[in-house]
Structure formats: structure tokens, C-alpha cells
Amino acid sequence: MKILCVCGMGFGSSLMLKMTVEKVIQKKGLNAEAEATDIGTASGTQADLILTNNEFASQLEGGSVPVKAVMNMASEDEVEKAIDEYLDSK
Amino acid sequence: MSDVKLDKSSIQWKQEVTDWREAIKVSAEPLLQQGKITENYIQAMIDNIDNLGPYILIAPNVALPHARPEAGVNERGIALTVFKKDVEFPPGTDNKTDTARLFICLAATDSETHLNFLKGISSWIEDEEFINRLLETDSQEETEDIINEFYTKN
Numbered sequence: 001m002k003i004l005c006v007c008g009m010g011f012g013s014s015l016m017l018k019m020t021v022e023k024v025i026q027k028k029g030l031n032a033e034a035e036a037t038d039i040g041t042a043s044g045t046q047a048d049l050i051l052t053n054n055e056f057a058s059q060l061e062g063g064s065v066p067v068k069a070v071m072n073m074a075s076e077d078e079v080e081k082a083i084d085e086y087l088d089s090k
Numbered sequence: 091m092s093d094v095k096l097d098k099s100s101i102q103w104k105q106e107v108t109d110w111r112e113a114i115k116v117s118a119e120p121l122l123q124q125g126k127i128t129e130n131y132i133q134a135m136i137d138n139i140d141n142l143g144p145y146i147l148i149a150p151n152v153a154l155p156h157a158r159p160e161a162g163v164n165e166r167g168i169a170l171t172v173f174k175k176d177v178e179f180p181p182g183t184d185n186k187t188d189t190a191r192l193f194i195c196l197a198a199t200d201s202e203t204h205l206n207f208l209k210g211i212s213s214w215i216e217d218e219e220f221i222n223r224l225l226e227t228d229s230q231e232e233t234e235d236i237i238n239e240f241y242t243k244n
Contacts, residue, residue: 008142012156012196016148016208039142055145055182072149074216 001032003083004047004065006056010038016073017051024079049086051079094210096170096237099124103230106175110144111136113177114155117193120169127197131162135195144179144188149215151225153177153190156197159204163197168207170194172224172233191225213244 003021007014014036021034037045039056043063050060050067057069066089068082100120107113114135121127134157139146148154176189194211198204215221220240227233 008145009138009158011158011201011204012146012154012208013148015205016212019209019212053145053147054186055143055184058184072215074149074212076216 001030001048002046003032003034004042004045004050005034005036006039006042006050006052006060007036008039008056010036010041013053013073014038017070017079020074020076020079021051021083024076024083027076028080028083030083049083051082094168094207095241096168098234100167100169101230101234101237102169102171103227103233104171104173106173107177110139110177110179113153113171113173113190113193114139114195117155117169117171117195121167121195121197124165124167126163126165126167128162128164131157131197134158134161139179143182145182147188147190148194148211149221151190152192152194152215152221154211155193155195159197159199163199165197166199166203166207167197168194168211170237172227174228192221214240 005014005017018034018036025032047065050065051070054069057067060067066086070078072078107116115132118132135155138157146153146155171193173191176191179188181187196207198207223236
């Protein structure tokens with residue numbers, strides 16, 4: 001699966017979030033990849049799950065891709081919980 | 091991780107500022123003084139927030155002001171500022187107002203140094219105790235001590 005990490009410019013918090021997602025993917029042994037992008041191109045990018053902050057989550061919600069909000073971009077616990085919720089909902 | 095080592099001149103403790111624009115300027119001041127960034131870079135960081143919204147929070151209470159290297163970075167650098175009082179950002183589309191007290195101003199010259207910086211900053215914000223202690227400091231000396239202790243420990 002593909003996890004899209006989104007922030008305003010695509011090279012700050014989204015990259016930080018991508019690093020955290022990659023740690024969680026490795027820890028859980030998931031067959032998944034992470035990509036960072038900016039809010040402008042996020043809605044046109046194919047993905048299975050979008051992770052971002054609260055504000056962009058509310059902007060991106062309602063599309064075809066499930067969206068989860070993360071408060072701390074470096075928190076493996078938060079990211080793991082978001083991925084688990086997504087996997088459970090499938 | 092030596093890339094992200096904060097020296098004394100890049101650590102600041104401040105009582106309060108008038109608004110978030112002032113907070114960005116203050117947080118960038120050490121890098122400007124050291125000649126690492128230009129005035130234009132500071133303006134670009136402010137413009138980014140004006141254009142994209144105030145979404146530079148990377149953790150509760152922690153803001154990461156930054157812009158693209160070509161906006162005016164002469165040399166890579168990072169500066170950390172603790173504000174005693176909340177800095178309020180304009181409300182987002184959800185009408186919620188974000189506040190922050192810890193500002194990490196980032197200036198990268200290329201994507202590799204940028205990634206190294208982000209890795210270093212990640213190691214700070216994943217340590218909640220470290221962040222909480224920084225938020226509780228009451229002086230410049232105390233702020234420097236907590237950061238030095240963090241480096242000794244890690």
C-alpha cells in the first residue's frame with residue numbers, strides 16, 4: 001500500500017512524517033511505501049492512505065482516499081495507531 | 091547528527107512577541123546575525139504562512155518556520171527559540187487557532203542537509219519530556235542547560 005504524507009510545501013513536516021511512517025512500516029513489517037507531497041498536489045496523487053496535520057486532514061477529507069490526522073510528526077505511536085485504524089477498517 | 095548541534099548563539103529564550111510575524115523574525119534573528127540567511131529568506135517564511143496558512147506546527151506547541159533554500163540561504167543553520175507566552179497564529183479554515191511556544195527556524199542549502207536537519211529535529215520532538223522541559227524554562231541559561239543535557243544524554 002501507499003501512504004501519502006502531506007504538508008503545506010511538501011518538504012517540511014511531510015518529510016518528517018514520511019521518516020516516521022518508514023520506521024513504522026519497517027517495525028511492523030508492512031508491504032508499504034511512503035511518499036511526501038504538498039497540499040496542492042495531494043488530491044491528485046494516487047494513494048491508499050493520507051496522513052497529515054489536522055487542518056489539511058479536514059481539507060482533504062471527503063475524497064476517495066481515507067485521511068488520518070497526526071499531531072506530532074515524529075510520534076511512531078500516533079502513526080502506528082493511524083495505520084492500524086486504516087488496516088482494521090478495510 | 092553533528093549537523094544539528096545547536097550552539098549557544100543559536101538558542102534563545104524570550105518573554106513574548108507582539109504577533110506571529112514578529113515571532114518568525116525573532117526566531118530567525120540568530121541565523122541572520124550569523125550571515126547564514128538573508129532578510130529575503132525571513133520574508134519568504136512569512137509569505138509561506140500568508141499563502142498556505144499557519145500550518146507549520148510539527149508537534150503540539152512546536153513550530154518549524156522554513157522556506158526554500160533559493161529564498162536566501164547562504165549557509166545551513168538552525169536556531170531554537172522558546173517564547174514564554176503563546177504565539178497565536180491566524181485561524182485556519184476549521185476556525186481553530188494554533189498556538190506555539192517553541193520555534194525551530196530551519197535554513198538548509200540542499201536536500202541532504204535538509205533531511206539531516208529534519209532527522210535531528212524529529213529526535214527532539216519525539217522526546218516529549220525534553221520538549222515539555224523546554225516549554226517550562228524561565229531563562230536563557232536554563233534553556234541552554236536543558237539542550238546541553240539532551241546532547242550529553244543522546
